[in-house]
Amino acid sequence: MRLNKSNPAPSLTKAEGLRLLHQMTLIRRFEEKSAEVYTETKIRGFLHLCVGEEAVAVGVSQALQEEDYVLSTYREHGHALARGVEPKSIMAEMYGRLEGCSRGRGGSMHLFDSSKNFFGGNAIVGGHLPLSVGMALASKKQGKKNVTCCFFGEGAAAEGEFHESLNLAALWQIPVLFLCENNLYAMGTALKFTHSEQHLEKKGPAYGIETDVANGMDLLDVMTKVQKAVAYIRETGKPYFLVCYTYRFRAHSMFDAELYREKSEVEEWKKKDPIPQFKAFLLKEKLITEKVIEAMEAEAERQVQEAIDFAENGSWEKVEELDRFVYSEKAAI
Amino acid sequence: MSQEIRLTYREALKSAIREALLKDEKVFLMGEDVGHYGGAFAVSKGLLQEFGPDRIMDVPLSESGFTGAGIGAALAGMRPIVEIMTINFSLLAMDQIFNNAATLSHMSGGQVNVPVVIRMGCGIGRQLAAQHSHSWEPFFAHVPGLIVLSVGTHEDARGMLLSALESPDPVILFEYTSMLNLEGSIPGDAGKVDIQKAKIRREGKDLSLITYGTGVYKCLEAADLLAKEGMDVEVVDLRVLRPLEEDTFLQSVAKTHRALIVEDAWKSVSISSEVSSRIMEKAFFELDLPVERLCGVEVPIPYPKHLEDASVPQVQDIVSRVKKMLKP
Numbered sequence: 001m002r003l004n005k006s007n008p009a010p011s012l013t014k015a016e017g018l019r020l021l022h023q024m025t026l027i028r029r030f031e032e033k034s035a036e037v038y039t040e041t042k043i044r045g046f047l048h049l050c051v052g053e054e055a056v057a058v059g060v061s062q063a064l065q066e067e068d069y070v071l072s073t074y075r076e077h078g079h080a081l082a083r084g085v086e087p088k089s090i091m092a093e094m095y096g097r098l099e100g101c102s103r104g105r106g107g108s109m110h111l112f113d114s115s116k117n118f119f120g121g122n123a124i125v126g127g128h129l130p131l132s133v134g135m136a137l138a139s140k141k142q143g144k145k146n147v148t149c150c151f152f153g154e155g156a157a158a159e160g161e162f163h164e165s166l167n168l169a170a171l172w173q174i175p176v177l178f179l180c181e182n183n184l185y186a187m188g189t190a191l192k193f194t195h196s197e198q199h200l201e202k203k204g205p206a207y208g209i210e211t212d213v214a215n216g217m218d219l220l221d222v223m224t225k226v227q228k229a230v231a232y233i234r235e236t237g238k239p240y241f242l243v244c245y246t247y248r249f250r251a252h253s254m255f256d257a258e259l260y261r262e263k264s265e266v267e268e269w270k271k272k273d274p275i276p277q278f279k280a281f282l283l284k285e286k287l288i289t290e291k292v293i294e295a296m297e298a299e300a301e302r303q304v305q306e307a308i309d310f311a312e313n314g315s316w317e318k319v320e321e322l323d324r325f326v327y328s329e330k331a332a333i
Numbered sequence: 334m335s336q337e338i339r340l341t342y343r344e345a346l347k348s349a350i351r352e353a354l355l356k357d358e359k360v361f362l363m364g365e366d367v368g369h370y371g372g373a374f375a376v377s378k379g380l381l382q383e384f385g386p387d388r389i390m391d392v393p394l395s396e397s398g399f400t401g402a403g404i405g406a407a408l409a410g411m412r413p414i415v416e417i418m419t420i421n422f423s424l425l426a427m428d429q430i431f432n433n434a435a436t437l438s439h440m441s442g443g444q445v446n447v448p449v450v451i452r453m454g455c456g457i458g459r460q461l462a463a464q465h466s467h468s469w470e471p472f473f474a475h476v477p478g479l480i481v482l483s484v485g486t487h488e489d490a491r492g493m494l495l496s497a498l499e500s501p502d503p504v505i506l507f508e509y510t511s512m513l514n515l516e517g518s519i520p521g522d523a524g525k526v527d528i529q530k531a532k533i534r535r536e537g538k539d540l541s542l543i544t545y546g547t548g549v550y551k552c553l554e555a556a557d558l559l560a561k562e563g564m565d566v567e568v569v570d571l572r573v574l575r576p577l578e579e580d581t582f583l584q585s586v587a588k589t590h591r592a593l594i595v596e597d598a599w600k601s602v603s604i605s606s607e608v609s610s611r612i613m614e615k616a617f618f619e620l621d622l623p624v625e626r627l628c629g630v631e632v633p634i635p636y637p638k639h640l641e642d643a644s645v646p647q648v649q650d651i652v653s654r655v656k657k658m659l660k661p
């Protein structure tokens with residue numbers, strides 16, 4: 001791993017520090033709770049958690065504006081939460097309730113919230129990269145100044161759609177941020193078994209795309225690198241490739257027995273847990289007190305419980321509505 | 334009624350694209366060789382010069398990438414026309430069409446829609462051999478969320494694209510390359526057409542020929558030949574393969590009591606399988622004869638002309654089959 005040492009940390013106010021820590025904590029609690037209710041069979045299907053990767057979701061999202069577009073993978077709860085999608089509507093979605101952000105139609109892997117410009121949760125690895133290219137192309141054609149941010153894993157970088165998308169984005173010079181969360185495993189297959197060139201950041205320049213790496217376990221480094229990336233995109237209208245080195249502490253999904261990695265490796269990475277790290281930073285810089293942290297943690301806990309209660313009390317979409325939205329309800333043709 | 338004009342199928346397609354580009358700033362055409370080359374089949378010839386590279390976009394050989402980009406641009410408020418050079422290459426874009434275009438509206442609970450039009454050349458008959466002679470209309474027609482249209486006439490070549498561009502949902506448009514040079518007549522003011530219903534192309538009372546795509550003119554020709562021998566057959570052009578509109582062909586069968594379904598696609602799990610089932614389900618007691626089908630022979634389409642011809646229904650095959658059905 002070639003990581004640049006963190007640039008001088010962005011200067012934070014107390015309020016910002018608290019907000020960021022709160023977001024990461026909320027994601028962590030939300031994910032842990034999701035796993036818990038999954039074992040109670042309240043959530044079904046695939047469930048992919050991002051525990052360990054919170055700094056990327058939060059670090060990236062704080063650099064984005066409301067009008068920017070965000071697209072993601074099936075491991076997107078953190079991205080959605082950081083984007084401001086309501087915890088309640090995400091949990092209800094995972095419960096399959098009508099009150100969910102996608103009416104319960106999509107579940108964990110397909111969170112959509114067009115009011116937040118959050119365009120899914122895509123469960124075909126690499127499938128949303130071309131979409132992000134098209135959305136950024138539309139922005140360029142419409143003279144909009146917004147950025148399209150597309151999250152994906154290093155596994156997706158082996159797909160043809162990754163290469164097609166980088167080529168098209170560079171060819172068309174469009175404002176898209178390709179945000180690779182390199183957590184070193186695609187399901188159970190390690191990076192070293194899947195990429196001939198494991199420094200994924202070398203693939204950007206091959207397409208003439210401005211590229212950088214960030215330490216995805218370090219919120220401040222992610223923030224610094226993403227701010228730089230987004231500033232570049234807004235300034236030039238060109239694409240950018242940012243590889244965040246990160247690690248998922250939990251299994252790929254709830255069906256994964258984790259036969260492919262040693263417990264000791266996971267423990268090593270847990271020492272780099274972004275949340276305690278950032279907490280320590282805030283304490284050291286006197287930007288936060290233990291008391292404030294305690295209150296914030298209680299608040300995160302309350303939000304998650306509220307989400308659960310909301311989901312528990314949600315309703316089921318009527319079976320008669322099964323085929324609604326197969327075709328749009330906008331003006332008949 | 335405005336005066337009839339004569340034009341080729343290609344000219345009809347092109348005039349529709351041109352009109353769409355003139356009418357709506359949000360419309361743009363993207364595809365391999367649509368610009369500098371002039372379109373693989375010269376359908377977009379001259380449009381780059383007229384509209385410039387932002388509206389007529391040449392794209393690299395990245396079927397999945399650029400089809401997905403068209404879907405993404407539609408999500409973000411544009412009105413893209415994506416041209417996949419031919420249906421034979423569409424498998425490389427199938428992930429985008431099936432997993433994104435067709436699902437996003439339903440899966441998001443109606444929050445987003447995908448107003449993209451994806452055109453592709455198709456059909457057989459030009460001795461292009463197995464990999465370039467596919468009739469995969471049934472694949473697409475299988476998928477809810479798509480609107481699947483087959484351009485079997487000059488009227489539809491002129492009008493279907495314009496109507497498709499008013500759909501809030503993804504439209505797949507099949508154009509038949511063997512018909513490009515074929516001349517036909519349409520009203521001078523022809524424009525948008527209905528894209529929800531099948532159409533009776535010829536009225537008749539003895540038997541219903543139900544078809545689409547290149548089958549339409551073949552069936553009309555067969556009907557003319559049969560008329561000379563005193564047989565009066567009706568020709569139903571399905572046009573809309575999904576959502577399949579059944580009233581038109583069910584009513585036709587209720588009138589003629591006999592049905593022969595004609596298509597180039599392989600017989601198993603085809604459009605004709607579906608139409609035949611619907612007739613069994615909903616018009617069984619109208620039938621005087623079992624439904625019959627003339628479809629593609631189930632082989633990779635071979636190169637030599639005589640074998641290629643033998644692989645799909647020809648006018649003479651239709652004539653003979655109808656005669657057999659009417660005069661047992």
Ligand SMILES: Cc1ncc(C[n+]2csc(CCOP(=O)(O)OP(=O)(O)O)c2C)c(N)n1
Nearest residue numbers: 075123124125153154155156183185186187
């Ligand atoms: C096209 C496709 N192939 C295979 C899968 C099955 N699958 C789901 S997630 C996954 C691993 C993807 O790894 P990566 O892109 O690194 O993302 P991560 O899960 O690590 O976040 C695989 C193989 C799929 N969903 N889509």
